[in-house]
Amino acid sequence: MIKKLKYYIFLLFFSFLNPLNAQVEELATGFLQPEGPVWMDGVGLLFSDIAANIIYCWSPYDSSVTEFMNPSDSSNGLTFDLDSNLILTQMAKRRVSRRESNGTITPLAETYDGKKFNSPNDLVVRSDGSIFFTDPDYNLPVGQTKELNFQGVFRISKNGNIQVLDSTTFDEPNGICFSPDESKLYVNECPGGIIYVWDVVDDSIITNRSVFCNIPAMSYADGMKVDPDGNIYCTGPGGVWVISPDGVCIDTILVPSSPSNCNWGDEDRKTLYITGGSSLYQYRLPSGIEERNNKSFELNQNYPNPFNPSTEITYTVPSIEKSIDVSLRVYDLLGREVITLIDGIEEAGKHSVEWNGINSAGQKVAGGVYLYQLKSKNGYVDTRKMILLR
Numbered sequence: 001m002i003k004k005l006k007y008y009i010f011l012l013f014f015s016f017l018n019p020l021n022a023q024v025e026e027l028a029t030g031f032l033q034p035e036g037p038v039w040m041d042g043v044g045l046l047f048s049d050i051a052a053n054i055i056y057c058w059s060p061y062d063s064s065v066t067e068f069m070n071p072s073d074s075s076n077g078l079t080f081d082l083d084s085n086l087i088l089t090q091m092a093k094r095r096v097s098r099r100e101s102n103g104t105i106t107p108l109a110e111t112y113d114g115k116k117f118n119s120p121n122d123l124v125v126r127s128d129g130s131i132f133f134t135d136p137d138y139n140l141p142v143g144q145t146k147e148l149n150f151q152g153v154f155r156i157s158k159n160g161n162i163q164v165l166d167s168t169t170f171d172e173p174n175g176i177c178f179s180p181d182e183s184k185l186y187v188n189e190c191p192g193g194i195i196y197v198w199d200v201v202d203d204s205i206i207t208n209r210s211v212f213c214n215i216p217a218m219s220y221a222d223g224m225k226v227d228p229d230g231n232i233y234c235t236g237p238g239g240v241w242v243i244s245p246d247g248v249c250i251d252t253i254l255v256p257s258s259p260s261n262c263n264w265g266d267e268d269r270k271t272l273y274i275t276g277g278s279s280l281y282q283y284r285l286p287s288g289i290e291e292r293n294n295k296s297f298e299l300n301q302n303y304p305n306p307f308n309p310s311t312e313i314t315y316t317v318p319s320i321e322k323s324i325d326v327s328l329r330v331y332d333l334l335g336r337e338v339i340t341l342i343d344g345i346e347e348a349g350k351h352s353v354e355w356n357g358i359n360s361a362g363q364k365v366a367g368g369v370y371l372y373q374l375k376s377k378n379g380y381v382d383t384r385k386m387i388l389l390r
Helices: 002-012 289-294
Strands: 023-029 034-040 044-049 054-058 065-069 075-080 086-090 095-099 105-109 123-125 131-135 152-156 162-166 173-178 184-189 194-201 205-214 224-226 232-236 239-243 249-254 259-265 271-276 279-284 311-317 323-331 337-347 349-355 368-376 381-388
Touching: 034 075, 034 086, 034 259, 034 271, 034 279, 044 075, 044 271, 075 123, 086 123, 105 131, 105 152, 123 173, 131 173, 152 173, 162 205, 173 224, 173 232, 184 224, 205 232, 224 259, 232 259, 232 271, 239 259, 311 323, 311 337, 311 368, 337 349
Parallel strands: none
Antiparallel strands: 023 279, 034 044, 044 054, 054 065, 075 086, 086 095, 095 105, 123 131, 131 152, 152 162, 173 184, 184 194, 194 205, 224 232, 232 239, 239 249, 259 271, 271 279, 311 349, 323 337, 323 368, 368 381
């Protein structure tokens, strides 16, 4: 119970990175296996569709989706090198490649020690031009034989030399990224959701491996990225897990379908684009009326919290409204509605409502983290988290 309580408390913390009223918006859907989003200035968002064997481009100008590269040889992770060439893992060819400006493909890494790679998955380019990538075997092409006896982390130097950085840690390495100053390398283990960290020495050596974060509820970990403050954004069950530089999970960005990868985009690199299920999403702050109204409404943290058997939720309708149509609903971490507590006209002033851990069907719900969300007809939205102990 103590370990479970600590985990729930971690999820309660809202950081400035994940402000209230931030929205996840579906941009496009109908894909088979979207992965590897990367922003291309002046063009839009590129992302792989592994099963479709295509790299698509989503345009921020007209929201259109067009084919950027077909076939892609089952590309997965995408990034750019220092010369703005697209670097991609091609699982069908079991290699890491570069797409030249004229559209031709140059293989960068196909074998190690005379043996084919398994199925290079994700990758990151360092400021010295070297490429670090993961090589699990769970996307090994059908009918082909595994040649390496390990699933490792590799580096391609600027002059093309290939070295193995780790050959003993992983069963299935997946997501990979650097700390902002590139002094730390993070790689996650796909099953189980463990993120490891190493010190980077002399640009090409990783040492002092340790467990950076192990989230009990994360049954898998996939693509991950870092922000300028050193926070890790790791895709996993139900959303994107936000982890502070000291390894504490400080928030979860809920996504309608299980996400596979994420990356920063737009000119200011402050929008998080997320691939998941069959869709492409973006995560950004709302604008206009919602931001203005946030200053007048108020949703408070429930008390007591954690709670058992009941808790009180208080909120304020501003005096300028006199009366307005509002709703207060409880959701689980997968975004499923548990119960509607308020849905109707409320007068200006302070209000409170009690929740006793019962759903709309009159049944007790399981202990865990729940979300409660206040909405108004004029566009105000606010969400907080609470812990029910059983």
